[in-house]
Amino acid sequence: MVRADRFRILTGGTGLLAPLALLLIVTVLVQQAWPAIVHFGPGFLTGRVWNPVSLNFAALPYIYGTVASASIALVIAIPVGIGVALFLAEPGQAGLRGAIGIAVELLAAIPSVVYGLWALFVMGPFVFKALETPLNNRFGSFPLFSGTARPTSLFTAGLILAVMVLPTLASISREVIRAVPGGLREASVALGATWWETTWRVILPAARAGIFGAVVLALGRALGETIAVTMTIGNRAQISPALFEPAYTLAAVIANEFTEATAPLHTAALVELGVVLIGVTLTVNLSAQLLLRASADARP
Amino acid sequence: MNKRRLAVNALARAAVYLTALLALIPLGLVLSYTVARGLPAVEHLSFFTNIERPPGIPGGGIEHAIAGTAIMVGLASLLAIPVGVLGGVHLAEYGHGRLAGWVRLAADVLVGAPSIAIGLFAYALFVAPFHHFSAVSASIALAVLMLPVVIRTTEASVTLIPNGLREAGLALGLPRWRVSLQLVLPAAAPGVITGALLAVARAAGETAPLLFTTLGNRFFNLDPTHQMSSLTLIVFHDALTPYDDLNQTAWGAALVLVLLVLAVNLGSRFALRRQLSLAGKL
Numbered sequence: 001m002v003r004a005d006r007f008r009i010l011t012g013g014t015g016l017l018a019p020l021a022l023l024l025i026v027t028v029l030v031q032q033a034w035p036a037i038v039h040f041g042p043g044f045l046t047g048r049v050w051n052p053v054s055l056n057f058a059a060l061p062y063i064y065g066t067v068a069s070a071s072i073a074l075v076i077a078i079p080v081g082i083g084v085a086l087f088l089a090e091p092g093q094a095g096l097r098g099a100i101g102i103a104v105e106l107l108a109a110i111p112s113v114v115y116g117l118w119a120l121f122v123m124g125p126f127v128f129k130a131l132e133t134p135l136n137n138r139f140g141s142f143p144l145f146s147g148t149a150r151p152t153s154l155f156t157a158g159l160i161l162a163v164m165v166l167p168t169l170a171s172i173s174r175e176v177i178r179a180v181p182g183g184l185r186e187a188s189v190a191l192g193a194t195w196w197e198t199t200w201r202v203i204l205p206a207a208r209a210g211i212f213g214a215v216v217l218a219l220g221r222a223l224g225e226t227i228a229v230t231m232t233i234g235n236r237a238q239i240s241p242a243l244f245e246p247a248y249t250l251a252a253v254i255a256n257e258f259t260e261a262t263a264p265l266h267t268a269a270l271v272e273l274g275v276v277l278i279g280v281t282l283t284v285n286l287s288a289q290l291l292l293r294a295s296a297d298a299r300p
Numbered sequence: 301m302n303k304r305r306l307a308v309n310a311l312a313r314a315a316v317y318l319t320a321l322l323a324l325i326p327l328g329l330v331l332s333y334t335v336a337r338g339l340p341a342v343e344h345l346s347f348f349t350n351i352e353r354p355p356g357i358p359g360g361g362i363e364h365a366i367a368g369t370a371i372m373v374g375l376a377s378l379l380a381i382p383v384g385v386l387g388g389v390h391l392a393e394y395g396h397g398r399l400a401g402w403v404r405l406a407a408d409v410l411v412g413a414p415s416i417a418i419g420l421f422a423y424a425l426f427v428a429p430f431h432h433f434s435a436v437s438a439s440i441a442l443a444v445l446m447l448p449v450v451i452r453t454t455e456a457s458v459t460l461i462p463n464g465l466r467e468a469g470l471a472l473g474l475p476r477w478r479v480s481l482q483l484v485l486p487a488a489a490p491g492v493i494t495g496a497l498l499a500v501a502r503a504a505g506e507t508a509p510l511l512f513t514t515l516g517n518r519f520f521n522l523d524p525t526h527q528m529s530s531l532t533l534i535v536f537h538d539a540l541t542p543y544d545d546l547n548q549t550a551w552g553a554a555l556v557l558v559l560l561v562l563a564v565n566l567g568s569r570f571a572l573r574r575q576l577s578l579a580g581k582l
Contacts, residue, residue, distance in 0.1 A: 007477030019406035083319025111505025224414025
């Protein structure tokens with residue numbers, strides 16, 4: 001009996017490592033960033049200057065780039081992801097659906113750096129030639145398409161991020177849609193609704209909370225993604241509505257500058273960017289998990 | 301009216317099928333380009349037996365990066381898998397309380413934590429105090445990334461084991477810990493191993509946590525207290541150079557990486573499916 005209790009406590013201790021790691025990560029980062037937090041105050045979040053020579057640091061252009069690239073990714077990935085989830089959740093044709101399901105999971109398995117490599121050498125130049133340049137030439141006066149189009153741009157990064165978050169969106173939405181009670185579908189079909197009317201008016205509303213959770217989770221992934229974005233976004237700190245111009249993200253500037261930072265304040269400012277990043281992504285992830293749990297609990 | 305409804309229905313159906321096709325396009329393109337561009341590098345055996353060379357000098361390889369990835373991911377697995385499996389068993393066997401709910405939530409949130417932040421964390425704790433970069437610090441960062449995945453997949457597969465097995469063991473007088481470790485865990489092994497392998501594949505594909513911990517190394521090194529290269533670091537650094545031969549090396553390393561990750565993914569999936577279909581026949 002005593003032994004059983006010891007086993008329970010020991011294994012429980014190993015389980016506690018997960019929350020412990022989470023707490024430790026946040027504490028260590030805040031502590032490392034402390035000199036910058038004290039030095040710049042809240043102005044760090046609203047200032048636009050990042051100058052390692054004059055030791056002036058502020059985060060706004062990076063926050064803008066992070067949020068903008070993640071938003072582009074979601075705008076593209078949400079309709080496709082939900083479409084794929086609807087396709088996968090349908091009954092019948094198990095072979096075809098199984099194959100596409102595995103393909104979607106493999107999409108999640110490809111390393112970020114490989115996406116970055118492909119986007120840098122193949123997708124970026126293609127999008128530049130086929131989409132960015134024509135739109136830029138014809139509608140250059142429209143703010144979104146203005147500026148000087150580049151193969152490495154906010155749009156390129158957003159597009160590759162869309163590919164990368166698609167599996168998250170699709171596989172979680174599929175689970176949520178599958179969990180909608182069959183009776184709802186049958187009742188709707190019995191009333192004479194078509195497949196689409198059933199999907200649009202019954203299935204999707206019933207799965208709304210869970211799909212929203214999946215979207216928020218995908219947002220968290222997109223905000224925190226580093227390598228593929230660093231390789232494709234062009235790494236220029238600017239706040240501009242122009243989709244086809246370069247931008248810069250929190251994660252990318254940390255990746256590029258951290259090992260080159262010599263001034264302690266520069267290092268601390270980079271870690272503070274990390275604190276902003278992890279603060280935002282953990283909040284987003286926590287909300288996503290709570291949403292998904294709430295939607296799972298609400299099921300009968 | 302009815303015609304319009306049917307037309308809308310057909311259109312929506314077509315759109316859903318189209319999205320499924322659309323999702324296949326990037327996978328197909330990434331894989332085919334990686335194979336097409338990586339093959340010219342990989343077809344020389346020296347690619348696997350030489351270390352990298354400066355631009356312009358032919359015959360460079362990725363031996364040091366393969367060794368680095370293997371050692372760093374191996375160490376990370378030694379750290380994360382035993383601990384994660386025990387934690388997962390605990391959650392499945394005893395995890396009904398409020399604390400277990402918190403642990404689950406923390407693990408799920410940790411899975412989504414940006415890997416670059418975990419790199420910064422490992423730098424602060426395991427690089428800065430020692431004043432030099434090391435492969436061990438990278439392994440610790442990777443272990444932090446793997447841990448929540450292992451915990452959750454272990455829990456998921458152990459939970460699936462029917463209670464009859466536990467009751468049989470307890471009825472025979474086995475203590476609870478032997479029931480968990482010697483009856484339930486082996487029965488859940490395929491799922492646990494699949495989860496662990498997926499975590500290994502994920503760690504092998506990570507770049508961001510390595511940037512400030514192991515940093516990279518142009519030379520062959522087996523000492524984990526010093527810098528090492530990795531497949532992902534080779535891809536990242538060589539892709540961003542203006543030299544064609546280094547870009548070629550990047551594609552070659554990417555191909556090796558993709559083959560490794562896909563083999564682990566498909567292989568473990570296949571093994572799991574076999575086991576599940578066997579279990580279904582019992």
